Amino acid sequence: MKTLIIVAHPQRNESVTQTFFRDSLANLDNVTWHPIEPQFDVKEERQLLISNDRIILQFPLYWYSAPALMKKWIDDVFGDTFALAPEFVMEDRELGLVVTTASAGDDFGAGKPEQFTMSEILRPFEAMTKKVKMKYLAPFVVHQFGYQTEEQHEQLLTDYQQYATNSDFQDFSGQTKWFLAQLKNKMNKLDNEYDIIMVQSLYDQLESGQDELKDLQWTLSMIKNAGEDKNGNNGLD
Amino acid sequence: MKTLIIVAHPQRNESVTQTFFRDSLANLDNVTWHPIEPQFDVKEERQLLISNDRIILQFPLYWYSAPALMKKWIDDVFGDTFALAPEFVMEDRELGLVVTTASAGDDFGAGKPEQFTMSEILRPFEAMTKKVKMKYLAPFVVHQFGYQTEEQHEQLLTDYQQYATNSDFQDFSGQTKWFLAQLKNKMNKLDNEYDIIMVQSLYDQLESGQDELKDLQWTLSMIKNAGEDKNGNNGLD
Known part of the structure; x- marks a missing residue:
């Protein structure tokens, strides 16, 4: 883009x-x-x-x-x-x-x-x-x-x-993906081994966080669906 | 103004x-x-x-x-x-x-x-x-x-x-008043007697129409008040 x-x-x-x-x-x-x-x-x-x-x-x-x-x-x-x-x-x-x-x-x-x-x-x-x-x-x-x-x-x-x-840029996963790309970009420009390890570890953490986030979203949507009554209200009011 | x-x-x-x-x-x-x-x-x-x-x-x-x-x-x-x-x-x-x-x-x-x-x-x-x-x-x-x-x-x-x-300019009586003023202005600039009589007659007609309009508005507001129920609805729906 x-x-x-x-x-x-x-x-x-x-x-x-x-x-x-x-x-x-x-x-x-x-x-x-x-x-x-x-x-x-x-x-x-x-x-x-x-x-x-x-x-x-x-x-x-x-x-x-x-x-x-x-x-x-x-x-x-x-x-x-x-x-x-x-x-x-x-x-x-x-x-x-x-x-x-x-x-x-x-x-x-x-x-x-x-x-x-x-x-x-x-x-x-x-x-x-x-x-x-x-x-x-x-x-x-x-x-x-x-x-x-x-x-x-x-x-x-x-x-x-x-x-x-x-x-x-308007949802959380889009933002995380962008941060990952920024980190990858940064990694490619580093030459100090210690820095590379640091940034790589941060990258891995963020990336695995992404997977956990997806699980969490799935669970949340299940809970939400279960809570909805027949009129499509979510029963929370 | x-x-x-x-x-x-x-x-x-x-x-x-x-x-x-x-x-x-x-x-x-x-x-x-x-x-x-x-x-x-x-x-x-x-x-x-x-x-x-x-x-x-x-x-x-x-x-x-x-x-x-x-x-x-x-x-x-x-x-x-x-x-x-x-x-x-x-x-x-x-x-x-x-x-x-x-x-x-x-x-x-x-x-x-x-x-x-x-x-x-x-x-x-x-x-x-x-x-x-x-x-x-x-x-x-x-x-x-x-x-x-x-x-x-x-x-x-x-x-x-x-x-x-x-x-x-936003209501009818304001508009009529404006027309009357325009006519008066026009009258003052006329010198042909026939034109003056014509415009004067139009002016009188509009002006007396104004009074009739006020009567009509009063009658309408009476009818409207009589039709209103205790909640202030006008009973027309």
């Missing part, structure tokens, strides 16, 4: 968050970090889109939408007939969003200060994705990066790496 | 719809038609905003949002602290949207080709309006202007004029 990350941030070089994200991708394969400049070549942008499987639009939320620079890119590059009927050249590729906000996550939703959920606020992107027959990924939203602890940043880093490069 | 109509249309001069709207305002007072050019002076725009009571953002829907030009205007003019705490300089003013779309009205909504309602698609503008403590007017959406009949265009013309200039 090849991923294109289109970054539109009016103060990109001063943005701590964008620098953090860019650096976190440094050692990963098949990811293209692609910041938008005010002048771009529509033809080149379209070529780039076609040569990738996962397209990520990455921007800070300005007035509950993308900054004008990102909107210009969308209007010009996706505009006209490029991604529409009859060819639908982007069909079945994925479209993800990485959105940073200055508001707290708890502020979004009915009856809360920001009134609407992020899912609602990002509907125009969901509608656009559907229009060009792409697959809409769950948006990756980062609230108040600057207030996060170092531990939260570490978690964010691997979550972000997976959003960028893991073809199956 | 003073109204400012901010028009962002990348091909404004070729747009039949925008020309139609502009011309329809020609004889109305207290409306400023204000097309955005790619270069604008943020200070001047803010002055203009402050000197109006109803602000209307008018644009064609591009990828389920405003064109980049309108977004740039919003980012720059509303940006930073202009309309936010602690002053909230736009507080209690109205914000309306005039949105033209190439899709049919029937296409919007759950399970329909466009998936979401226009209310949902325009949520970012609603959230923005709330953020600066303005009042959000029901968006004025024009679907497929080019396919409308001449009769539909005539209706659209008075609806649009009211959206631009009627402080109370």
Whole structure:
């Protein structure tokens, strides 16, 4: 899977968050970090889109939408007939969003200060994705990066790496598989024998954990089925 | 009430719809038609905003949002602290949207080709309006202007004029009051006696109709109250 990350941030070089994200991708394969400049070549942008499987639009939320620079890119590059009927050249590729906000996550939703959920606020992107027959990924939203602890940043880093490069990031087994691949990759680059043994042991542990997990899931589904009544309710309420 | 109509249309001069709207305002007072050019002076725009009571953002829907030009205007003019705490300089003013779309009205909504309602698609503008403590007017959406009949265009013309200039356009009595004011205005400009008599008679008819309407509404509310059961249901289902 090849991923294109289109970054539109009016103060990109001063943005701590964008620098953090860019650096976190440094050692990963098949990811293209692609910041938008005010002048771009529509033809080149379209070529780039076609040569990738996962397209990520990455921007800070300005007035509950993308900054004008990102909107210009969308209007010009996706505009006209490029991604529409009859060819639908982007069909079945994925479209993800990485959105940073200055508001707290708890502020979004009915009856809360920001009134609407992020899912609602990002509907125009969901509608656009559907229009060009792409697959809409769950948006990756980062609230108040600057207030996060170092531990939260570490978690964010691997979550972000997976959003960028893991073809199956939304369930636990997909995440474990991705970690295994990362470890294997790391092993191949090691030359100190002690390090190799360490990483190999971690790899084996994770891999056998995967099998145990499958057993556990099977057992759980048995218990769940037994508990369901004839109406398909699970009897837990 | 003073109204400012901010028009962002990348091909404004070729747009039949925008020309139609502009011309329809020609004889109305207290409306400023204000097309955005790619270069604008943020200070001047803010002055203009402050000197109006109803602000209307008018644009064609591009990828389920405003064109980049309108977004740039919003980012720059509303940006930073202009309309936010602690002053909230736009507080209690109205914000309306005039949105033209190439899709049919029937296409919007759950399970329909466009998936979401226009209310949902325009949520970012609603959230923005709330953020600066303005009042959000029901968006004025024009679907497929080019396919409308001449009769539909005539209706659209008075609806649009009211959206631009009627402080109370959302109920019937507010609309009648607006028509009366329009007629009075027309009368003052007439010099042919026959025309004056004609318009005066139309005015009287509309005005006395207003009183009859009030009687009718009172009777209806009596009937409705009598029909309501103790739970507040109206007994009509």
